[in-house]
Amino acid sequence: MQLPPPLLKQRMEKDVDEVGKIARFIKSKIEELDRENLANRQKRGCGKGTGVDRSRTATTIQNALRESIHQEHREVVERRVYTVTGTRADEETIDQLIETGDSEQIFQKAIREQGRGQVLDTLADIQERHDAVREVSSAVDHVQDGNKALYKAKSLQKNSRKWMCIAILILLIIIAVVVVGVLKPWKSGNGA
Numbered sequence: 001m002q003l004p005p006p007l008l009k010q011r012m013e014k015d016v017d018e019v020g021k022i023a024r025f026i027k028s029k030i031e032e033l034d035r036e037n038l039a040n041r042q043k044r045g046c047g048k049g050t051g052v053d054r055s056r057t058a059t060t061i062q063n064a065l066r067e068s069i070h071q072e073h074r075e076v077v078e079r080r081v082y083t084v085t086g087t088r089a090d091e092e093t094i095d096q097l098i099e100t101g102d103s104e105q106i107f108q109k110a111i112r113e114q115g116r117g118q119v120l121d122t123l124a125d126i127q128e129r130h131d132a133v134r135e136v137s138s139a140v141d142h143v144q145d146g147n148k149a150l151y152k153a154k155s156l157q158k159n160s161r162k163w164m165c166i167a168i169l170i171l172l173i174i175i176a177v178v179v180v181g182v183l184k185p186w187k188s189g190n191g192a
Contacts, residue, residue, distance in 0.1 A: 059144070070098075
């Protein structure tokens with residue numbers, strides 16, 4: 001079922017407007033996160049270039065990337081379903097296809113009607129994007145685990161410095177006691 005050119009143009013313009021709205025929303029969220037990161041730099045120990053700042057900035061970038069890839073993946077799945085079936089899938093169906101990666105149920109009919117080659121190409125493309133989204137999510141999880149490990153290492157380093165200072169102070173006190181004990185300035189030979 002092919003739409004007449006005027007209807008097709010209207011539908012394309014509507015789709016472009018929707019994508020533009022989504023892009024503006026995502027951009028505003030990223031700008032909000034950037035402002036929060038700048039405000040966080042004013043806190044003690046969170047200045048520019050510190051581990052906390054780098055961690056927040058990296059997380060912001062990763063979340064933006066993940067959201068962008070997820071949104072692009074969603075749009076591709078919607079377009080592919082429309083291309084193959086000729087109908088727009090509802091949000092729930094698209095979510096299910098993205099979460100499970102199982103597109104067989106939607107495409108069974110299309111395979112019978114349109115031929116296996118086109119549908120299999122579409123399925124391969126969708127699966128490829130699904131895998132890419134999962135890889136990005138996994139990478140973000142690894143980075144977040146790394147950030148937690150960095151915070152823990154920083155805490156341990158602070159703790160070990162504190163104990164080293166205490167040990168040096170105790171050592172200096174012991175040395176002072178030994179020196180005073182050996183020299184015995186109160187028992188000088190001049191006064192007795």
